[in-house]
Amino acid sequence: MTEFTLLICDDSSMARKQLLRALPSGWPAQVFHAADGQVGLELLRQKSIDLVLLDLTMPVLDGYGMLAAIRREGLSCQVVVVSGDIQDEAVRRVTELGALAFLQKPVDPAILMRTLVDVGLYDPAARSGLAQGAEEPQPSFRDSFQEVVNVAMGQAAALLAKVLGVYVRLPVPNVNLMEVGELQMALAQAGNEKRLVTVSQGYIAGGISGEALLIFHDSEIADVARLMHWQPDQSSPMELLLDLSCVLIGACLRGIAAQLNLxxxxxxxxxxxHDGELAQCAQLEGVRWQRTLAVExxxxxxxxxxxxxxxLLFSEDSVPLIQRNIAYLME
Structure with a gap:
């Protein structure tokens, strides 16, 4: 029997571990891993890969770029996208680029199996165990939490996209445990360079506390107002920003809460x-923390x-509880 070959392409080792565990039990497939689209492309050029499980938001080369390169170079493989970017426009674009299916992170094993069967890539009768090369990644806390935020970020973007009727470009989340003084200096530097407006919103959840800062460029407020069909007789531009902040911050926190059960x-x-004066950030409740888990x-x-x-700035005391709840995700 010819061995089935599979490439999991995702910058998160936690996501790769989750996908590996979600694969059908007993599937005789040899599994390869890639942490970005460029590495994934090199593997496709060197090896005969039957299926790629592909993330969209990655550094170096994202999933869209990899799909376009696969089509452009005529590489022989099938692609199923597994992503936290669940915007309708994202689904439309990857389908247009040739993806067989789109699955939402974190993937449900039953849905993954049904999808593989539907597209003719998995035969439930062929069961003999994963081939060699399927070592399970061991993600760090930072990588794991970054993936949790990535999923939440995608959910928030999908809501924002529907509210505004736009496509939201998503970044790779940046997660760091840093000294509060470092954060204050970075914010002060940003305030010196640009005119900014910052909305602050605190949050708590059984042992976890934090502060969200949504920072707008002052010159873009008029564009945001037009996009939201703002009328001067309805509210002030600042009230508009508060409404938008509630939508985005709330959706992101709900996405994190759903995964961590918090x-x-x-x-x-x-x-x-306002007017670029970020010095007030020094008055954050979080200044009483020595360190903060910062998500950008x-x-x-x-x-x-x-x-x-x-x-998203989490207090240092929040980190152990976040770590414990992330560990439950991998059990």
Missing amino acids: PFSQGHPQILS LCYGIEGYDIHFDLL
Whole structure:
């Protein structure tokens, strides 16, 4: 029997581990791994790969670029996209680029099996165990939490895309445990360089506390207002930003909460700074922390010169509980 070959292409070792565990039990497939689309392409050029399980949001070369290269070079493989970017436009684009199916992260093993059967890539009768080469990745805490945020970020973008009728460009989340002083200096530097408006919103969840900062470029507020069909007689531009912040921050926190089984309670959003004065960030409740688990997401709206940065700042005391709940995901 000819061995089936499979490539899991995702920058997150946690996502690769989850996919490996979600594969049909007893499937006689040899599995390869790649952490970005460029490495994945090199493997496709060197080896005969039957199926690629492909993420979209990756560094170096993303999933869209890899799909386009596979088509352009005529590489012989089938592709199923497994992504946290669940925007309708994302599904449409990957289908147009030749993907057989689109699955939402974190993937449900039953849905994965049914999809593989439906597209003719898996025969439930052929069961003899995974071939060699399928070593299970061992993700770090940072990598694991980054993947949790990646899934939540995609859910938030899908909601924002529907509310605004746009396509939201997603970044690779940046997760770091850093000194609060470092954060304050970075924010102060940003405030010195650009005119910014920052919305702050606190959140708590059984042992976890944090502060969300949504940072807008002052010059883009008018574009955001037009995109949201704002009328001067309805509300002020600042109220508009507060509404948008509630949508984006709330959706992202709900996505994290659903995965970690930790529902968040959110405070009222407020304008923390205006006209580029980010010095007030030094007055954050989080300044009492020595360190913070900082998550940075840089969203962009395709077709518009609109960008905004979302910072999720978790207290140092929150980290052990987050670690424990992430460990449950891998059991």
